[in-house]
Amino acid sequence: MKKSLMLVFTLVILWMGDAGAEESDGFHVKERTKRQIPKTVTVTTILEQPFVMMADSGVLEGYCVDLLSELAEALEFNYTLHVVKDGRYGAKDPHGVWNGMVGEIIRKEVDLAVAPLTITAVRENEISFTKPFVQTGIGILLKKETPSEGSYLFGFLNPFSKELWIGIIISYVITSLCLFLVGRLSPCEWAEPSNERNQYTLLNSLWFGMGAFTLQGVEPQPKSASARIIAVIWWLFSITLLAAYIASFASYVTNAKEQTPNIQTFDDLLKQSKISFGTLANSSTFNFFKNSKNPTFRMIYEYMDKRKDEVLVKSFSEGVQRVRESNYAFLGESISQDFVVAKHCDLVRIPEIIAGRGYGIAASLDSPLIRPLSIAILEQFESGNLEYLRQKWWENTCTAEEAHADWVPIQPHTLGGIFLILGIGLALALMVSFIEVVCKSKSKAAQQKKSCCSAFSEEIGQRFGRTENQESLEKVQP
Numbered sequence: 001m002k003k004s005l006m007l008v009f010t011l012v013i014l015w016m017g018d019a020g021a022e023e024s025d026g027f028h029v030k031e032r033t034k035r036q037i038p039k040t041v042t043v044t045t046i047l048e049q050p051f052v053m054m055a056d057s058g059v060l061e062g063y064c065v066d067l068l069s070e071l072a073e074a075l076e077f078n079y080t081l082h083v084v085k086d087g088r089y090g091a092k093d094p095h096g097v098w099n100g101m102v103g104e105i106i107r108k109e110v111d112l113a114v115a116p117l118t119i120t121a122v123r124e125n126e127i128s129f130t131k132p133f134v135q136t137g138i139g140i141l142l143k144k145e146t147p148s149e150g151s152y153l154f155g156f157l158n159p160f161s162k163e164l165w166i167g168i169i170i171s172y173v174i175t176s177l178c179l180f181l182v183g184r185l186s187p188c189e190w191a192e193p194s195n196e197r198n199q200y201t202l203l204n205s206l207w208f209g210m211g212a213f214t215l216q217g218v219e220p221q222p223k224s225a226s227a228r229i230i231a232v233i234w235w236l237f238s239i240t241l242l243a244a245y246i247a248s249f250a251s252y253v254t255n256a257k258e259q260t261p262n263i264q265t266f267d268d269l270l271k272q273s274k275i276s277f278g279t280l281a282n283s284s285t286f287n288f289f290k291n292s293k294n295p296t297f298r299m300i301y302e303y304m305d306k307r308k309d310e311v312l313v314k315s316f317s318e319g320v321q322r323v324r325e326s327n328y329a330f331l332g333e334s335i336s337q338d339f340v341v342a343k344h345c346d347l348v349r350i351p352e353i354i355a356g357r358g359y360g361i362a363a364s365l366d367s368p369l370i371r372p373l374s375i376a377i378l379e380q381f382e383s384g385n386l387e388y389l390r391q392k393w394w395e396n397t398c399t400a401e402e403a404h405a406d407w408v409p410i411q412p413h414t415l416g417g418i419f420l421i422l423g424i425g426l427a428l429a430l431m432v433s434f435i436e437v438v439c440k441s442k443s444k445a446a447q448q449k450k451s452c453c454s455a456f457s458e459e460i461g462q463r464f465g466r467t468e469n470q471e472s473l474e475k476v477q478p
Helices: 002-036 063-075 100-106 162-185 202-212 225-255 266-270 284-291 295-306 316-325 334-343 370-382 385-393 399-405 412-448 452-464 468-476
Strands: 040-045 078-083 134-143 276-278 328-333 347-349 354-359
Touching (some): 063 078, 162 202, 202 225, 334 347, 370 385
Antiparallel strands (some): 134 354
């Protein structure tokens, strides 16, 4: 027993020693990494909303500026920040010389590039990147379509879909026919078929059904239980439809000024000729389409390459301006497009995103900054600070407009329950009217000492045929 306790005690001591050693080693690695980082780091960036912007006071601000500040505090270094001289991200010129932020890093003019710089294989051959601090892709930025005045002519029909309107018309006709049948069958509505006119003619039945939509009482009023079942069910159906129509129509009128474009995918761009499209010249987006083997993306590249002087822009802001002022679609980073859409309510980004990629902090190939910065970025992600910065700088000012952008006409399945109740009510009314005429036939058969079948046949014949007495009665009446 004592040996077992001693063995357990020894193992616990060894485990605590190993854990302490690992913690100590991790601490020393972190300290050694910090010692490798220069006390003052030179950083280049580029003006791109909302990553880096120039405030009214002349100070740089934005998502990347806040991120750099957090990283500098975590790794205990100072930095100087300036905007790249040529205003470019970084690409090779015809002579193989890199420009932009990538060129400044290669020439050792700066230590870091903290900006929305896309991590690509070509750039990775020349410089090093940290873990991505933002995930993005390629999206399409469009201007919301403004419908012409002619489209409002029959706009009152838009709150319901075409299928729902067809269903309403069919329900109206079927209900009117059922009311006509019930009026003919029920003894309460037509006590003496041979001597009086039935109040529920086909025309009166149609008029009664239409009157329910105006929420007004319409003559003639039903007397029998079967006709009243139809009346109650139809009034309930009508009130539900009116309430749904008014709510949908109010939403439609609010949303009618702006509509989402018909382009929803990259294939749709090629299927139309009204809207031209392009992207940043010599950007990673342009190179993606250039190097892609996908037939659709190759056709997009060929389109832009043939019209590069017309459709390629020099900056993201220029692309956004062209979208707002002309029939132009801008292909670019979806994360930047989301910011523009959040600030400009007349723009929209299509749901489809391709070519998932990330933004990373760049440094030279032999830089000791990459590993500690990558670890610090992961820590920022795990603590939720990156999500906080995202919400801070991508704050949406078009919440109400975006809610209206999702408006669609009411579909049949939305009101399927009320159609089901109407069908059950009509079937019940027909059954009740049939029972009423059967009871009347049995009573008549007992009085006239006939068989029930012959009495039932006579009742049906009187209700759906024109007798000589009825024709004479109509001629005598003034």
